[in-house]
Amino acid sequence: MFDGIQRRVVSIWFPRLASDRVLRMRPLEGPFALTLTQSNTNRIYCLNTAAERLGLSAGMPFSDARAFCPDLQSRPADPLADRRFQHALRRWAVRYCPWVGLEDHDGLVLDITGTAHLFGGEATLLMDMRQRLSRAGITARIGLGDSRGAAWALAHHGEGSAPIGAALEALQDLPVTALRLEEKTVTALGRLGLRTINDLASAARAPLTRRFGPSLLMRLDQALGQQPEQITPLKDPPHYGVRMTLPEPIGIKSDVMEGTSRLLTQLCEKLKARETGARILSLTLRRVDQDSQQVELRLARPMRDASRILPLFERGIGDVDAGYGIDQMRLEAVQVEPMAVQQISHVSAGHKDQLDDLITRIGTRIGLENVQRFLAADSHIPERSYQIAAAAFSTPDSAWSTIRPRPLHIFPPNPLMGTHAAPTPPKRFRWRRMSFSTARASGPERIAPEWWLEAGGWHTGVRDYWCVETRQGRRLWLFFTPQSPSWYVQGEFA
The missing domain is CATH 2.20.25 (N-terminal domain of TfIIb)
Structure with a gap:
């Protein structure tokens, strides 16, 4: 309860998250599956509805699946891309409430307490979720309850809503697997004749605790709302962008450089607060005719020193067509990297900074990847004793050392x-x-x-x-x- 308001939780399960992600980019007709090598065996990782209708299931060997379905189309799975897609769905779900967390590897959990009325009630909110996900080509099953456990059980085994204060009535006919129990616990409960949540809730608690430990009844109490279970929302990644709206349009190069200097000062303070440095900066200049000019700066090393970065913008700003004037400036660090804390010393590192600035200046003309250096390689073979790498993306780890002299x-x-x-x-x-x-x-x-x-x-x-x-x-x-x-x-x- 929050100030007299009953807590309400929504669980969204994406049973075909991986295959939906792939098919949204490259639609295919017919049975389709993603495969993943597990224990030296290529197995089905995720599949679409057409493949499920033919009797295929996740986890079965891919060779057996092709024997059952010769027309099965497949692609290798990418769990990292699936995880990024799940994070993208989490950002989308923030439109319904601020408290959104991840549920395993294929779901979301939302605490909509006090926000459902903004969408016309709980039924309207759930309908809006289903419609938007369906239009996006994403299969989803949604559950709503007073607790996280009840919402998860309904999403995975019932797909419905539990009325306020009536969790047991809504869950009583669901199997005990809806309580997020281990498989061996479910098997042992089945041997005792406890197959539904109602059977488990009606049984004596002391014998169950002695045999299965406290975790079994804790899961039951969490589903019925008698034990608290927190939802931990993920923090949005930091945004490294600053903007300036000008009272009067400007077009002179010196004025644009002055505005860029002020934006850089603000942005570098943000970068310093998080111990990061910018590798790619994007300056967007909006003209009074609503057209925009962009100046991109790619740095040879992560930097957050405004006085060093500002001169590097000079060439790009000089090529900007201001038109009838610029009325808005926006600076964003498109790519950032962590910067180690440096020990303050009387020894100057100016020579290294000057080299990085030189690489950046040349790279803005011909591309950073075209400014290359030789690096020592761990090989005694002459042809393999060196390698060529982009100077902006490599650092000489050690000096060249050989037992015998090598020719230039x-x-x-x-x-x-x-x-x-x-x-x-x-x-x-x-x-x-x-x-x-x-x-x-x-x-x-x-x-x-x-x-x-x-x-x-x-x-x-x-x-x-x-x-x-x-x-x-x-x-x-x-x-x-x-x-x-x-x-x-x-x-x-x-």
């Missing part, structure tokens, strides 16, 4: 001409139509292949690498293959 330029192996089959470097050889004479040579460094990897490199034999200084001034990286005596050059030192 590494290229695919080129065979040497005019060499002998001896394992020591040749005194004279030809490479790229040039003749060379060996002055000094150091080595060998034997490198074996990474046979456990499939892509790149070589897979059989070994290579003996030598650093060769020629009399012509070139320092080359040569290797010899003992298994098939030949000489190759693969790199050149600076």
Whole structure:
């Protein structure tokens, strides 16, 4: 009871949440199922009405389902996408009441106490829910009761409403599984002849407590409203957006930059309060003719320093067509990332900040993904000793470290001409139509292949690498293959 008002709870169950999500985007006719690999077996995860009518059920092996129904269409399940879809439905349900929580992985629970009259009563509210979900192509079963347990039982086993203060009358004919009990408890109750909620409510409580523990009767009391059960609503994600409505339209670049500066100051305060930084910022400028211009800024690192971010907007704002003037400005952090708390020190990190700002400036022109850097890779194979990654989305974890020196330029192996089959470097050889004479040579460094990897490199034999200084001034990286005596050059030192 809340100030004399009887508590009322709605439970919405989506029995085909996963398949409805997929079919809403790509409608199909006929039997359809989503599959998921469980215990090394591909099983049915969720299916539509047409597949259920043919006798298929969730949990059965997919091979058996195809044997029963050769026309069955299937796709792999995506539980993470289903979870996001459930969260989207939760946000939609906030239109009925502020207290909305998740129920398992396929349902919602709403505390509509004191809000039903805003929709014309409980019956009208439930009808509106059903109609909206049906138009969206989502199968739903809805229960209403004085408690969360009663609403869940009616949604899963009755789909109806329990009158105020009459939970037992509405639930008495439902099976004991409607009390959210474990399967082994339901089986044990069936052996005792307790198959309905009314049978359980009429039985002596002391023997049941001794045999099944307090959880059985607690579930019964929760369904009948005699034990409280809270609904924990999820918090909406923080919104990182600020807006400014101007009394007079502006169009000069300096005025727009000043307005952006004020918005950035407010937005960075929000980011700092949550220890986050912006990676993508979107500035929307609304003109007096109701048309909008957008300036998007993609940052190389999460940032929340207004003084550093503001100059990065200058180029984009300079390309804006203000028309007859801009009367509203809106700045939003489209993508944010957590930022670690930094220790205040007299040592400045200005050089790193300047590099990030430079990457951002270049990235606004050619795209952040096109500004790349070399990163060290954990491999002794020359072809795999480095990798190329976007500078804005990668950080050098450690310095390059090798036991032996590596050439500045590494290229695919080129065979040497005019060499002998001896394992020591040749005194004279030809490479790229040039003749060379060996002055000094150091080595060998034997490198074996990474046979456990499939892509790149070589897979059989070994290579003996030598650093060769020629009399012509070139320092080359040569290797010899003992298994098939030949000489190759693969790199050149600076």
